[in-house]
Amino acid sequence: MSVENIYKVVLYPFINESIASLKAMTNLTGTAGEPFMDKVEDFRFKGYAVCSDVTGNLDGVIMMHHYPETAISIGNAVCQSMFDEKYDCTEITEDLSNALAEWGNTIVGRSTDLHSRYNLDYGFSSPYFVNDMSDMDKYLVGVKEIVTVPITVEGAGRYYFNLLVRSVDYQVSEVKRDESTxxxxxxxxxxxxxxxxxxxxxxxxxxxxxxxxxxxxxxxxxxxxxxxxxxxxxxxxxxxxxxxxxxxxxxxxxxxxxxxxxxxxxxxxxxxxxxxxxxxxxxxxxxxxxxxxxxxxxxxxxxxxxxxxxxxxx
Incomplete structure (x- = not known):
C-alpha cells in the first residue's frame, strides 16, 4: 500500500483529530506536513509518545511522538485551558502527565471511533505512554516500514505521528470527524x-x-x-x-x-x-x-x- 493510502486510511483521522483537539483543548494551532517514509534502521525515540497497538488486517503501532519540550509546552497549554490558570512547568509534572494523557485519550478515542464506523477489519488498543528510550527497541521488532507525518504547533514546537507497520491488507474510504458535543x-x-x-x-x-x-x-x-x-x-x-x-x-x-x-x-x-x-x-x-x-x-x-x-x- 502506498504512503498516500496508508496516510488517508489510518493516519488521517488521528492527525485530523489531534489538530482539532489541540485547538479545542489548548487554543494552539497545528499544521500537518507531508507524509514520508522513515527508515526503520534510522528511527529514533524522541522522548515521549502516546501509543496504540493496531491489530487485525493491519499489524503495527501508531505513535503520537513528542520531544520532551514540546510535550511540556502542550501539557502547560492543556492545563491552562482546563483551569484558566497560568502554567509554566519546565518538566513533566503529575498535572502535565495527566493533561497529556487526557489529550491523548481524547485523540485516540475519537479517532478509533471514526475507524469503527466503517466496519474495518482492524482495531486499536487503549492508549498507553512510553517515556523510556530503552523501551523503543521492542516496538521495532518485525517492522517493515514507518510512515511519518510531522505536526508543527505554533509557539510550541513539533510532534510527529508514526505508523510502524509490520503487515497490512485492507481497503477503506476516508472518514470524517463528528463535531457533535x-x-x-x-x-x-x-x-x-x-x-x-x-x-x-x-x-x-x-x-x-x-x-x-x-x-x-x-x-x-x-x-x-x-x-x-x-x-x-x-x-x-x-x-x-x-x-x-x-x-x-x-x-x-x-x-x-x-x-x-x-x-x-x-x-x-x-x-x-x-x-x-x-x-x-x-x-x-x-x-x-x-x-x-x-x-x-x-x-x-x-x-x-x-x-x-x-x-x-x-
Whole structure:
C-alpha cells in the first residue's frame, strides 16, 4: 500500500483529530506536513509518545511522538485551558502527565471511533505512554516500514505521528470527524444547589476540572471516585443525588457501572462523559436511563456552561 493510502486510511483521522483537539483543548494551532517514509534502521525515540497497538488486517503501532519540550509546552497549554490558570512547568509534572494523557485519550478515542464506523477489519488498543528510550527497541521488532507525518504547533514546537507497520491488507474510504458535543438532557427541573454531586473519572485532572466547574455554578457538596466500581459503591450508600461518570475506566467501565446501578434499583440521574462518540455505546447508556451524554473535551472557557445544561432532573 502506498504512503498516500496508508496516510488517508489510518493516519488521517488521528492527525485530523489531534489538530482539532489541540485547538479545542489548548487554543494552539497545528499544521500537518507531508507524509514520508522513515527508515526503520534510522528511527529514533524522541522522548515521549502516546501509543496504540493496531491489530487485525493491519499489524503495527501508531505513535503520537513528542520531544520532551514540546510535550511540556502542550501539557502547560492543556492545563491552562482546563483551569484558566497560568502554567509554566519546565518538566513533566503529575498535572502535565495527566493533561497529556487526557489529550491523548481524547485523540485516540475519537479517532478509533471514526475507524469503527466503517466496519474495518482492524482495531486499536487503549492508549498507553512510553517515556523510556530503552523501551523503543521492542516496538521495532518485525517492522517493515514507518510512515511519518510531522505536526508543527505554533509557539510550541513539533510532534510527529508514526505508523510502524509490520503487515497490512485492507481497503477503506476516508472518514470524517463528528463535531457533535453530546446528547442533550431532556429534563428541565434544575438540580438544587445543596445537592450532592458525584464525579467519577479515572483522570484526576478531569475530576479536578469538573469539580471547579461545578463549584463555579454553586455546587459545593461534591464527591469523587476514580473508577466505576468505587462510584457504584458510593451510589449504594445513597449519599449522592446526581453523578457525572466517564465511560472508559480501569477495573469497571462507566457503562458497566451504570448497568449495575440500575440493577441495584437506584434511579440517580447520571450524565456520561467520553471522548468515544460511538452511537452504539450512547444508545446502550440511554437504554439504561441517563440524563445526557457529554463528548469530551470540555474546557474552562465553556465547561461550566456545558455542564449546566445537564444539571437537570425529571
Amino acid at each position: 453530546g446528547i442533550k438532557n431532556s429534563h428541565t427541573k434544575p438540580l438544587p444547589l445543596d445537592a450532592t454531586v458525584l464525579v467519577v473519572d479515572d483522570s484526576a485532572l478531569i475530576r479536578k476540572a469538573l469539580k471547579r466547574m461545578l463549584a463555579k455554578l454553586g455546587y459545593n457538596n461534591l464527591l469523587e471516585a476514580d473508577d466505576g466500581r468505587s462510584g457504584l459503591e458510593i451510589v449504594k450508600t445513597g449519599v449522592a443525588d446526581f453523578m457525572f461518570m466517564d465511560v472508559v475506566m480501569e477495573d469497571m467501565n462507566g457503562d458497566e457501572a451504570l448497568s449495575e446501578i440500575r440493577k441495584a434499583g437506584s434511579d440517580i440521574p447520571v450524565v456520561m462523559l467520553s471522548s468515544v462518540t460511538d452511537q452504539t455505546l450512547v444508545k446502550k447508556c440511554e437504554g439504561l436511563g441517563i440524563s445526557g451524554f457529554i463528548f469530551k473535551p470540555i474546557q474552562a472557557s465553556n465547561g461550566a456552561d456545558i455542564i449546566s445544561h445537564y444539571l437537570k432532573i425529571a
